Amino acid sequence: MNRTDPWSPHPAGDRPARRLGDRGPLVLAVHGIEDGWRGWTPLARLLADRFRVVAVDPPWRSGNDYTWREDGSPGQWLAETAAALGEPVDVLLAHSFGANAALEALADGLRPGRAVLIAPSYRPSEHADDDTLRAESVAALDVTVRDGLRVRLGGRGERVGPDLLRVMADGLSAHLVPRAFPVFYRTFAASGRLDLAGVEVPTLVLGGPADPALAGYRAQGLARDFPAATVVLRAHYGHFCHIDQAAEVAAEIAPFLGVPIPDTQPCPHPVGGPTR
Template sequence: MRETVTHEVGVRTLSPGGPGAPLVVFAHGLEDSWTSWLPVAGELDPAWRALALELPWRPGNDYAWRGRSPGHWLARALDLVGEAPDALVAHSFGAGAALELLCAGGPAPAASAALVCPLYRMPSQPVGWHAFDRSRTTFMQHVRDSVRAGMGSRADTVDPAVLAAMMELALDRVGPIAFLTVFEQFVASAALRLENAAPPAIVLAGGADPTLSRRAAVALAGAMPDARLVYDPGYDHFCHIRHAHRIAGLVADLVGTVRAETRTAGNHR
């Protein structure tokens, strides 16, 4: 597996693919790793090129990067790729960074985007102590769930008390700055110029994920010029790990549609 890594960002090659093959680039969430995309990448056509970004909000970081916006760091990582991908697939905090770039009004970071469980606050949703407390509770549960998701089927064989202790250790390691970083992105998302997010996109949300309600997901997809909501009542915040086959299928369909439309537009010139 080849890699390009700087101090803050990097690119990992999951599949080198072939010449002219579609290029899919993955962006991970906060306190997550590029390795979380291995299940989805493994379900794509092996002839496709698949790259996973390593972003400064990976596990164990010191959060010194917070002086710049998440979109800034995502753009730096995409610069290492050297070309606009056919699809930018991003999860949670990474999806928020992708939204920031999509809405910035500059060149599109990708020909299409798949936003998996993004953080989004509707402008009508007030920011009060209730929202803060609810977000904190949700964040802590996500940290616990990430431990279980990362273990896969092994989690069912671990003593419940041991598993609970592992989850609490993960919470202690992540710490409050991680939550405040997520909450800041959630609050700021209400000001995004969603009408600028022109590339075709899918917004993926699940009924078992309290981060993005169905109402907010509908509002987010509806405010983007060419976005489609994919909602599954059973999906949680880590559906890209638990349901990698279906997520890969959605990405493949998105890339296929965009490539077909590009060919058609070229033939009409």
């Protein structure tokens, strides 16, 4: 790591992990598919004065070969990692595919103090697992991969011409989507079969109405099936709102966690309010 990197190594058994912050409740942060732990940096910086954020690097990290899925499910990996930390998890913070892993782990008995899930992909059980849904899911994953490239490039993206950026996005999508889709879809399709009704962990779910991961009937279905969760959609939140709107997300979760977060602003009113 370079000298300006705020993260330090964290012992988590044999799980790769990094820590930001050295006091306060423990936050276990889990990133999405084909992503990396550094993506938590903008939000973790805002939390570090009040929390110890431990960002793990799951087997679905960028560049993986997906053979890990033969050894266990995402939820199992997450539960084992939480146990390997050697102390109770006060807040489970998860994004995208990591949030789906969190849903599975919660349904199977993982009990952090609270959970914050950002942009999980949810399939209510009454919506058929069919060719139409698969086609929609391929398209949604393609959009997410392309948007992820924008996020990773950051300010460098402004220096890349639109034609070159399109070529980069096309190449990345052509490489990643076929590899990631089978594992992603398996987890997404199973989400509506999880027994979330008995989960009592207070949970805040954040998303945006334009993000297909949690738009429309998906958000409504998750709110119905997961009574302990409050599902909130905000008009300007995209799939990577924890990066693009890190200060707003920090302000959003601060009252839920019951700990003031410095240098944050109140969030605008949610679209239609929370689903419950």
